[in-house]
Structures are given as C-alpha cells and as structure tokens.
Amino acid sequence: MFQKLFTGEQIRAIDRLTIERQNISSEELMERAATKLFHHLLPHVDQKTPVYIFCGKGNNGGDALVLTRLLYLHNYDVKCFTIGNSQNASPDFKTNLKKLEQIGFKVINIQEDNFPTINSQSIIIDGIFGTGLSRPVHGLAQKIIEYINQSGAKIISIDMPSGMYADTSNQPDDTIVKADTVFSFQFPKISFFFPENSQFISDFEIIDIGLDSKVMAQLPSNYWLLNDEVLKIRKKRPSIGHKNTFGHAYIIGGSNGMMGAPLLSSHAALRIGAGLVTNFLPKKGYKISQTYLPEVMTLTDKNKNHITDIKLPRRITAVGIGMGMQTNEKTQKAFKKFLKTIKVPLLLDADALNILSLHKNWWQYIPENSILTPHEGEFKRLTGNWQNDTEKWQLLQKLASRIKSTVVLKGAYTTISDGNHIYINPVANSALATAGSGDVLSGIITGLLAQGYQTLEACLLGVYIHGQTAEKYTKNHAPYSMTATDIIEQLKYY
Numbered sequence: 326m327f328q329k330l331f332t333g334e335q336i337r338a339i340d341r342l343t344i345e346r347q348n349i350s351s352e353e354l355m356e357r358a359a360t361k362l363f364h365h366l367l368p369h370v371d372q373k374t375p376v377y378i379f380c381g382k383g384n385n386g387g388d389a390l391v392l393t394r395l396l397y398l399h400n401y402d403v404k405c406f407t408i409g410n411s412q413n414a415s416p417d418f419k420t421n422l423k424k425l426e427q428i429g430f431k432v433i434n435i436q437e438d439n440f441p442t443i444n445s446q447s448i449i450i451d452g453i454f455g456t457g458l459s460r461p462v463h464g465l466a467q468k469i470i471e472y473i474n475q476s477g478a479k480i481i482s483i484d485m486p487s488g489m490y491a492d493t494s495n496q497p498d499d500t501i502v503k504a505d506t507v508f509s510f511q512f513p514k515i516s517f518f519f520p521e522n523s524q525f526i527s528d529f530e531i532i533d534i535g536l537d538s539k540v541m542a543q544l545p546s547n548y549w550l551l552n553d554e555v556l557k558i559r560k561k562r563p564s565i566g567h568k569n570t571f572g573h574a575y576i577i578g579g580s581n582g583m584m585g586a587p588l589l590s591s592h593a594a595l596r597i598g599a600g601l602v603t604n605f606l607p608k609k610g611y612k613i614s615q616t617y618l619p620e621v622m623t624l625t626d627k628n629k630n631h632i633t634d635i636k637l638p639r640r641i642t643a644v645g646i647g648m649g650m651q652t653n654e655k656t657q658k659a660f661k662k663f664l665k666t667i668k669v670p671l672l673l674d675a676d677a678l679n680i681l682s683l684h685k686n687w688w689q690y691i692p693e694n695s696i697l698t699p700h701e702g703e704f705k706r707l708t709g710n711w712q713n714d715t716e717k718w719q720l721l722q723k724l725a726s727r728i729k730s731t732v733v734l735k736g737a738y739t740t741i742s743d744g745n746h747i748y749i750n751p752v753a754n755s756a757l758a759t760a761g762s763g764d765v766l767s768g769i770i771t772g773l774l775a776q777g778y779q780t781l782e783a784c785l786l787g788v789y790i791h792g793q794t795a796e797k798y799t800k801n802h803a804p805y806s807m808t809a810t811d812i813i814e815q816l817k818y819y
Contacts, residue, residue: 327555327748329541330515330548333456333491339511339544343537352417355384358510358534359391362483365508365532366392369481370448376403377443377478379435379469381453381487382414388483389452390421390432397430406435408453408466435469445477451502453487456514462488467500474503482507485514486525492516494713501525511536515548518738518749519714549748555789556819558782562598571600572775575641576768577663578648578675579606580656581630584613586649586675586764589809591621593768594645596816597787599775603638607631632656635663643670645771647677648764657683664690670774672696674767675703682706688728694780695730698767704734718747731784733770735763739792741784748785752792756799761809766791769816790819 331339344351370376378393380386386407393405411422411434425432433439443449451473453466462470470488473480480502485491488501492515495501501522507529509517516522517529563570574594578587587604595602595618603622604614607630614623626632633655637644644667650656657680664687671692673681678699681687699707704717708724711717718740725732726744734740737753770787778786794815798807 328512328550328552329544329546330512330550330749331541331544331546332515333459335544335546336456336491339536339540342540343535346537346540347535351384352420354534355387355417355421356391358532359388360395361532361534362388362392362508363395365530366450366481369479369506370401372399372401374402375443375447376401376450377441377447378403378405378450379453379473380405380407380418381455381466382407382409382411382418383455383457384415384417385452385455385457385483385487387415387418387421388455389450390418390425392450392452392483393432394421394425394428394430397425397428404441405430405432406441407432408435408469435465437465437468440469440472443476443478447476447478449473449476449478449480451480451482451487451504453502455484455487456491458488458490461496461499462501470500470502480504480506484508484510485517489516489522489525494519494521494715506530508532510534513550518550518740518751520737520753521714523737523753547746549746551748551750551785551789555785558778558786559819560776560778566600568600569640571598572642572772572777573601573603573640574599574768574771574775575603575605575638575644576648576771577605577632577635577644577646578650579604579610580632580649580651580653581607581609583649583651584610585761588614588617588621589761589764589813590645590648590674590768590771592618592810593765593813593816594772594775595620596813597769597772597790597819599772602772603641605632605635628655633659635659637663637666641669641775642777643672643771643774645672645674645767647673647675647679648767650676652676652679652683656680661687661690664692667692670694670696670780672698672767672771672774674698674763678703678707691728691730693729695728696733696770696774696780696784697724697728697730698733698735698763698770700735700763718742722747731780733766733784733788735766739788741781741788743781750788750792752796754792754795754799754804756795756804756807757792757812759808762791762812765809765812790816793819
C-alpha cells in the first residue's frame with residue numbers, strides 16, 4: 326500500500342537482482358538510469374549555463390560520466406572532473422570514462438591545485454558518492470565537497486548528497502554536500518527523513534529507473550513512507566447512519582489558562598467525523614466550552630482549576646486525554662485511577678505523557694493497543710536522550726514494543742511505530758509549527774478511533790491528513806499565518 330524504503334545494502338541487492346532478472350548488464354542499467362536523469366535535469370539547465378560535474382570512482386561517478394556524455398552530445402556547456410585514481414574505479418566507471426574519451430571529450434582528474442573557478446550562475450552536479458558510503462569523507466574528496474558547498478552555485482546531487490549515509494546518521498561534523506535538489510533513483514533514501522539532514526536536502530525528486538518491481542515487493546522492509554494510498558483507509562459513511570453510528574469521542578484535559586487545548590482536540594474530533602464528542606474539563610471550563618463549541622457536550626470536574634476525579638460516561642467509544650491537563654498532584658492521582666479502569670480505545674497526549682514520565686511504574690496500566698502522541702520533548706522525558714535520529718527511531722520502536730501500543734513521534738517527518746515497523750509521514754511543513762497543532766492531531770486520531778478505526782489505521786490516516794492540511798494551506802497562504810483553527814477548517818476537505 327505504502328512505499329517501502331530500503332537500506333543501502335538492500336538497494337545494492339535490488340540493483341543486482343534487477344540485472345539478473347531483466348537479463349541486462351550493469352552497464353545497461355547505468356545507461357538507463359543516467360538517461361532518465363538527463364531528461365529530469367533538462368528543466369533545470371539551459372545550454373548557456375556552465376555545468377560542472379564531479380565524479381567519484383564508484384558507480385555514482387559512473388552515472389555522472391554517462392550524464393556528462395549525454396549533455397555534451399546535446400551541446401550543453403559541460404565540464405567533468407574525476408576524483409581519485411581511476412585505476413581503482415568500478416568497471417562501469419572505467420567503461421564510461423573510455424566512452425567519453427572516444428568522442429573527444431576531455432575529463433579532468435582533479436588535484437589539490439586545479440580546482441575549477443565556479444561562479445554562482447553555474448550548476449554543479451554532485452556524483453561523488455552514492456549509497457555505498459559507510460565512513461566519513463576525508464582527504465581530497467572532503468576538500469572538494471567543502472569547495473562545492475562554498476561556491477554559491479546551484480547544486481544537484483545524483484541519488485543522494487555525497488557524504489551522507491543511506492540509512493544511518495552521520496556524525497555532526499561529517500562533510501556532506503548541501504544539495505538544492507537531489508534526483509534520487511527509484512525511491513528516496515531512509516536518511517532523507519532524518520530532521521538532522523534537512524540542511525543537506527532542500528528538495529528531492531524521484532526518478533523511476535525500472536528496478537524490478539517483484540524484487541522490491543518481495544524484499545522485507547522495516548520502513549514505510551506514507552502516501553495518498555493512506556486515504557483509502559477512510560471508510561465510506563452509510564447514508565442511513567445517525568450520530569451514534571459514528572462513535573462518541575471523549576476528550577479529557579484542560580486546567581486554569583489551558584482550556585483551549587482540549588477544545589481544539591474536541592473540535593478536530595468532531596470535524597473528522599465523530600458523531601458525538603464530549604469534553605471533560607475543570608469546572609472553570611464549562612462556559613468556555615459551551616460558548617466556543619456548542620456542538621460538543623461538556624462534563625466538568627468538581628475542582629475549578631484542575632482535574633481531580635475523572636468521570637467516565639457510558640457509551641463512549643474512544644478517549645483522548647492529557648491536552649492542557651498539567652501535572653497537579655491530584656490530577657496525577659486521578660489519572661492513575663483512570664488508567665486502571667479505562668476499557669475503550671485510548672490516546673495519551675501532552676500531560677498524560679508527562680505524568681507517565683514521572684511514574685514509569687504506571688506504564689503497566691497502559692492498555693494494550695493504546696496510542697501515545699509525544700513531541701520530541703515529551704518523548705525525551707519518556708525514553709531519555711539520544712545522540713542522533715537513528716537512535717531516536719530505535720527508541721521509538723523500542724517504546725512501542727515495550728508497551729504494546731502505537732507511538733506517534735510528532736515533528737518534521739512525523740514518525741509512527743507499532744513496535745514492528747516505522748511509518749514516515751513525508752511532510753516537513755513549518756506551517757504546522759503553531760500552538761495547538763498537536764492538540765488538533767490528537768483530536769483527529771481520537772475522532773477516528775471513536776468511529777471504529779483500528780489503532781494503527783487511525784494513526785496513519787490522522788497523521789497523513791494532518792500533514793496534508795498544511796500542504797494544501799501553504800499553496801495559497803504564508804506558512805507563518807496558519808493557526809490550529811485553520812488546520813481544523815482544512816479537515817472538511819478530507
């Protein structure tokens with residue numbers, strides 16, 4: 326249904342098996358990939374723009390050599406530079422270097438003293454390293470990458486930015502090409518979705534190079550990239566349904582000065598299709614709720630400012646708890662009692678998570694198949710710190726497995742794990758970096774749970790729709806102008 330993402334080792338296996346099953350040579354596959362690359366590149370360059378192509382001595386460099394030949398034969402202003410000793414290059418690199426020599430094109434082997442002069446109006450094609458890189462760049466290649474990054478020219482990387490690992494985190498001081506665009510073969514690489522790598526990839530495009538579809542279908546993967554296929558999870562509403570047909574969401578949260586959070590969640594749950602929504606708020610929240618959300622029913626705690634004794638009405642079908650709740654001592658006790666008694670699908674957010682981080686022995690009371698929706702700060706309080714995004718994803722999968730639930734780690738490229746797989750939302754849109762955005766997401770997911778969606782279904786669909794509201798909004802509006810209420814308003818399109 327969704328797009329599999331593969332490790333660097335798996336990608337090399339897919340290449341090899343494609344060559345075997347399609348009965349082609351590795352050179353033919355390289356020619357096919359680079360020809361597709363050439364056609365994707367054409368809208369980005371005209372024949373008057375100087376193009377500087379830098380080639381490593383592996384197959385990524387071989388792709389760059391084929392591209393050089395195609396640009397030269399089509400009368401583009403292209404110069405090509407190889408790095409390192411070509412005697413140690415891959416066979417396909419050597420073959421394509423010879424083809425350039427045969428048509429009279431001079432390839433320059435770059436040394437310490439012959440770096441080309443590149444102005445900011447030029448285009449640089451980075452074909453130095455690909456998915457096979459497993460150690461930090463050093464020596465001449467490091468100096469060239471630093472030179473490329475300082476050139477001011479537009480930088481286009483072939484398959485992935487040179488210096489970046491395909492599926493694990495680099496060290497903070499590693500030298501990596503800062504690409505304006507990456508033309509990635511067949512699928513994006515796992516590391517593209519590490520927020521720590523955002524400085525190296527401004528944009529990427531996928532080029533279908535015809536790798537064997539059966540191989541990709543059969544190869545297992547731990548990583549899945551969400552796409553519009555997620556929307557097929559959406560259930561068709563029966564025309565004869567009534568409000569009880571579509572579930573009853575119960576949103577528990579709020580405290581003095583923080584009533585807006587559960588109200589945003591309730592509004593989102595209603596907008597995503599829950600037939601009924603009820604709030605449970607501190608007593609002070611009653612008038613606020615009834616004024617802001619006349620469609621939502623409201624129950625209140627006896628305490629004016631905090632939740633101290635949670636009531637669970639009959640016939641609710643899902644609960645979301647924690648938004649704006651804070652961590653008052655009496656609230657903590659009420660939350661523990663609640664965890665021990667809840668019997669319907671449950672989403673834990675915000676201060677529910679903060680309370681759990683204070684009482685990790687209470688994790689035993691979390692019902693299986695619950696949903697946790699932490700942002701990075703809340704996640705860190707639950708799991709401890711991490712060194713990089715690879716470790717962060719490992720902690721995500723470990724937490725989900727430990728509590729037998731689904732964890733939604735919010736942020737750029739929101740990441741979901743059910744303990745078995747990691748699902749990545751392809752959206753990194755700063756429009757969502759606004760107060761209440763997470764409360765809206767929790768309301769969306771709770772509203773879907775209330776309608777009978779399975780735990781993982783609700784998370785995948787909710788996260789994807791939440792991200793798409795920002796994509797739709799920013800087509801016509803400035804990203805900084807989006808508010809949580811705007812996100813809710815966009816839900817009517819889904």
